[in-house]
Every structure is written in structure tokens, then in C-alpha cells.
Amino acid sequence: MAYDPKTGKGLGRFYDADHRAFKFREWKGLKDTLYDYGRWMYLYCFMAAKLGPYAPQMVKGMLRYRWLVPYLTAANMVDRHTIGQRGKELQYSHKQFFSVLHHSVIKVKEIMQRDANLNGNSKKAEALRNNTVMFDEMTPSLIMMGFPTLDWIDIAMMSVGMPSEVDQNSCVYYIDAIEHFGLAPDVCPEPATECGVAVTDDYPRVGKCYVTSSMPCDGAVQQTALMTRYLKGVDIFQITPPQRINEPEVQEYAVKNLKKAIKFIEDEMGVKWDWDAFWKNAEMYNQMAECMIEKWDVNATDYPQVCGAALALQREFEFMGAACMDKYMLKTDLEVTKMMHKGYEHDSKLGVNKPKYRCIVWACPAHYYTNFANWADLCWGVRCVNDMEAMLSYLPITIGDKEQALKDLARCYERMMMRSHTNGGYVNLLDELWKMCDRFNVNIVIMYDHVSCRNVGGLHGLFEDEARKRGIHLIWVPHDVMDPRTVSRREMRDAFNKYMINVFREEPLDPTLLDYEDNLSW
């Protein structure tokens, strides 16, 4: 444990109210500190190797795009999620987070290579743009499995999603811009930020056409409408998976919609759907989903291994950002799964590393506080064994049967981030939670109370009633997704502290983490 009761020194001493950066890095013991140092060096070397050749574009990009600045703090993001960790837990986190950063660095490089705003009249950049499909953040690019010769870039993930998780203040400017433009301030900050990036003309111009989706919430609907007006001269297709996803009657429509999307990309880009490439990529998708299920199985036991943000964020980016087509992510999945089984055998044999409390995280999380579950573990011993963000589609794609494979692909879109749970209605949002509590043997749920989300807010009372019936502790933690001014990280911790002190009558494992100022930090 990182807290020393003799000296009173704990992890809270690393935070500095007047600075964004930690005061210094943690000494984790010789072996773990050297491992952490090695990973730190590797991250910088990797970034230098991939982005170094594009140094002029990177400098221009930093001056052109405000959202690119937070990427400088990538090492701090890793520190936030590995603070207090030791041994195999530290190694799981490093590997999981590096695979996310690996993917992001490659995508930043691709933006630098082809962005019209940074490359002027470059013919090479233009040729790359003509071979690239742009995607919206809430639309996984899984459909690209059948287009091996095309590139794709999720422009909203790279300019909104990822920066918001790296730096808590990255979206504030864009939220203010769109509210100044006339959008009501009670709209979810996620689509609001995407609109803010549009009205300040801060999206990179990296592709020929744009594929988006229809998230069934008020914020996302206006975001899609606004993006359509912003991307003048760019053809747009909206993938519209059905909302009542559990009903078999709607699947035929879902496949029809996907076929139209395939036709759109074929016509726009002048290529044909390639079934051979699709089977190969679907195989990779299945392997990644299998790794995810294995992690869940181990976390359902008394000795969970890959927990918190290391589990959730990696799956989120693997599925939504990389569309399960990143070979490095598959390599990481296979490595971590192997390490995890070894770790489980060790812990179960010796009966060690059993969490004090087990919890799952439910509802839309705060992008600006992705390490909240890590904090809950370090401060109170409440370990997050699964997270709704990790519960994306995991059922396999049938290899060899074309019609069935398209149905399976449609199911992936139906169960993408936010759609299947927070926007999926009573059965998928409420009933599913109790099934997960049983499956993962937990009686605590960190219930993220997204103050601007009408969908989850509408079920608030029902959650309370049902949890009370079942004897489950619902700890409501308010937040505003991408706007830390509405509910700060400190206020989120305070809500959790109050429950642990007043209901559980608990003492914190590390009292220095109870209350500290981190409004300025990344």
C-alpha cells in the first residue's frame, strides 16, 4: 500500500493545487520503479519515432488546433492511471494504456500526413485524403473491415473524445463557443463539444466522405444536424441501428441499413466490398472479443485482475476507435490475457489480493475523470471489476456465412458505446445492471449521474427502488461528462466519500486521498 501511517505520507502528496503536473513521480520500489521508467522511456521513444518525421506539421497543428495541445500530456495520463499500482497490476495498466496511446499516436500521424489545413497544396496529402473515410466518435468504423485498401479516421474521437480523457479542461473552450453560438447550456457536453469544434472550424480536413450514426438522444441529434451543415461539400451517410435491439423483427432493417452504408462507401470511394478481407478482420474481432470475455470471467471470481480504467478504456478505444482492426491491440490483448491467467493462478493459490469491496461502474462516465475508479480503489479499497464502457458487443461474427455475418455486424453497431445501455431503454439499462451485479458478485455500483443526460436521469427513481429491493448500494456520483466546471473531480470524490463514511462507516485506506485540490491538473 502506498500510504505510510508512520509518516502520514500518502498518494495525495503528489497533487499540486497550483500546477497541472504532479509534484514528482512515485517511488514504487526498485523493480516497479525501473519498470515504470522503462515504459515512460518507451512511450517517448515511440512518439518521437512516429511523429518526429512530421515535426513541421505537428508544430503547425499545435498552433492551428487547440485540441491537439493536450496530446503533449500523454505521459501524465499514464501516470494518473498507474499511481499507487505495483507488480502485475502496474504491468496490466501499462500494457493496456500503451495500446490505446499507440493507436492514438498512429492516428495523429495520419492526420498530420493528410490534413488540408496543415499541408496546403500537397498532392500527396490530397491523394491520402481521397482514400480516407471520416467517422464520427459514436460510430465505430467496423464497416471498414470489408474495405482493406481504404484508410479511415475518427475525426471526433481524435479531436474531442481522446483529448477529453487526457486533459480535463480540453473541452471547456469548445463548450463555451457553441453556447455563445446559441446552443442551450443544458445539452450534454459531449455533442456540445463536437459542435463547438465545428463552429470554430477546428476539425481536421482528412477525408473524402463522412459516416455518422443516430444516437437516440437530443444532444446527438442536434450534433449530427449541425455537422451536416458544417461539412459542406462532403457527402455524409448516417448508420441508423434500430433502438429496440432485443427484438428480432428489427434485425432485417439493421442489415438493410448496413448494406446501404457499404454501397455509400463503394460509390464515394470507387472501391468494392472485399469479403476475403472482411473474414480476416472478423477473425481478429472475434479474437479480441474472446480476450475481453476471458477478462470478465476472471474478474467475476474472487481474484479479479485487469480492473478499472485499464479494462474499460482499452476496450472502448479498441472497439470504437480502432474497430478491432489494430494488430498491436490484438497482440496486447493476447499478452495481457496470458499474464492475467498467470496472475489469477498466483493469487488464488495463495489467497492474496482479494479486494476489500467489489463494485461495477454503470452509466455514462466522466471523460474528465477516467481514473475515478482507480482513486476509489486506492482511497477506499473499492475495486471496479467491470465497467459499462467495457460492455460493448462481444458476441462473435460468424465466419463464412455472408448474411449471418452482416447480421452480426449490425448487432455490433446496435451494441456500440452508449447505444445499448444508456440509450437502450429500461431493459438494457436497468434490468441489465442487476444481471451484471449477480454475474460479477458485487453489491456496490458506482452509479455515474450524468447531470445533462435525460435518458439515465429519467430512470433515477426506478434505479433507487430496484437497488433497495435487492440490497445493492448505489453510490451516485454526479458529473457533467466533459465539463468539470459543473461538477469538479473533487465534488465527485466528495459524493463517494460521504457514502463510504456515513453508510459503510469506513475509514479511508489512504487519508491523504480524501480531499485534495486538482482543478488545474490535466
Place this chain on the structure above:
Amino acid sequence: MKKVFVKAAKIAASVFAVTFAAYITNADMKLVERLYDALIKYHDSRHVEEKL
């Protein structure tokens, strides 16, 4: 040959010492903080018209 090896070992040790000192004192992020603040200040000073 031995001289080259000793020289290489000295260089490696110096690189390790400098980078480890930067790592443990979080000097990289403290430097990034300065750069970050300067870049955000620059962006704040730009006039951007909100339009569609």
C-alpha cells in the same frame, strides 16, 4: 575495444542518470506544463469567429 566499451558504458550511464532524474522529478511534465500554458495562451489570444 575495451576503451570503446568503457566509453559506451559511460554514455549509457549518463543517459540513464539524466533521463531517470527527469523521470522521477517529473521534469518532462513540468516542462510540458510551461509549453501547454504558452500554447493555450496563444489560442486564447486568437480571434475565432463562431460560424457554420
